[in-house]
Amino acid sequence: MRYDSWNNLLIDTTARPQPLAEERFREWVAGKGIFISSRRDAEMNPVRQAARQYLYEIGAHPIMWEDMTPRDEASEQAYLNGVDQSDIFVLLVGRSYGIADSTGYSPIHKEGNQATKRKIPRWIFMLEGIQDSERDGRLNDWLKSLYKEVSVASFSTTHSFVSQLDARLREMAARSYRFWIKLGNLVFPGLVKSESIPSRGGNHFTVTARVTQGSVRHALLSLAKPYRSDQAYINRITWSDQSFPIQVDSVSTDSEFTTENLVRIECTTPQNFHGYSGDTSRMISVSGGVRGNSLGPADLAYIWATLAIFGKEEEIDRSVLSLAQPLTRLDTSPLPELLRTTKASGWIAEGLTRLYIVEEFLQRYPGYFEYLNVEPATATGVRVDASFVIVSSSIADKKPIPIQGFVPIVG
Structure with missing residues (x-):
């Protein structure tokens, strides 16, 4: 039976994705459908307009009532269809819940339920300075149920809302482009350079990781020791859509900060390894x-x-x-x-x-x-x-x- 490295993982849980260059971010966000859900009233209209302008500026596709083309369908169905076309659901919360229909739900509540059903990312932004007592009781009840599922950010001005929305999108973009590496039972973000070795068969990999989690950093550095502990069992490398059996050849490190090391691991597949590694x-x-x-x-x-x-x-x-x-x-x-x-x-x-x-x-x-x-x-x-x-x-x-x-x- 093969060694089960999944039950003994060491994960760099303090890692954060490195931000993308502006060109790469614009490439990622281009055409992304972002549904803006809120009451259309004096309290929220300025925020909606700011969101619409920002999303158009970065090349995203804002999906909101102001831009919907009239169709031969009820307005409620148009809202829900808009959610179905979206990649991200953004809920703006003020004081008002809206007008509930015969189902007992307001339009924004129905939109939120549809986003939940589709399991797309949901972001909630709440206007600061509003006490629960000033907010519609039905909205408070709904928010209490959402707090268990979705993190909430607050904003005081249209500028602070746009800044937070921009930060959320950039983080999501970075997460989608930066990949994780699994080296045995060690999991961390980094880069992998791969090259074939015709003279011996197989592949050579150079793994570069900027690691901050203490236990992962210690385990990676210990790979350079001839007699290392069993804390790290390294027999395979996995990243992106690739996975190979390997042996570690050497480890080097550059230390610039006391809490961070740039670690390079050189490893190779077994000699004369060719083709696919499945059973x-x-x-x-x-x-x-x-x-x-x-x-x-x-x-x-x-x-x-x-x-x-x-x-x-x-x-x-x-x-x-x-x-x-x-x-x-x-x-x-x-x-x-x-x-x-x-x-x-x-x-x-x-x-x-x-x-x-x-x-x-x-x-x-x-x-x-x-x-x-x-x-x-x-x-x-x-x-x-x-x-x-x-x-x-x-x-x-x-x-x-x-x-x-x-x-x-x-x-």
């Missing part, structure tokens, strides 16, 4: 299941991914699950449990989600990712949209394996 013994089919159909490697990989990545055993037919069980048994904790036990959220949850999918897939199956999209983490989880292709001489039809769903953070 080819899994490239078999089993007969039976629903209507006696055969389950091939791609079908078995899909069942395994549903269990390991999304923790959704109930979505698999019992007869199929029983048939596939020996070949879809988990080698480590499922991803939702890992996120809960590490108390991961935000950028770290996004990073662990990507690393888990890449490392576990590429250790189990020879192949590659056609694409792998990990969306920004919300308070309740991370949405994933990916496609993996198994490459094996025993498989004639390279059927893509869809990996789509929501990885929960909280139970």
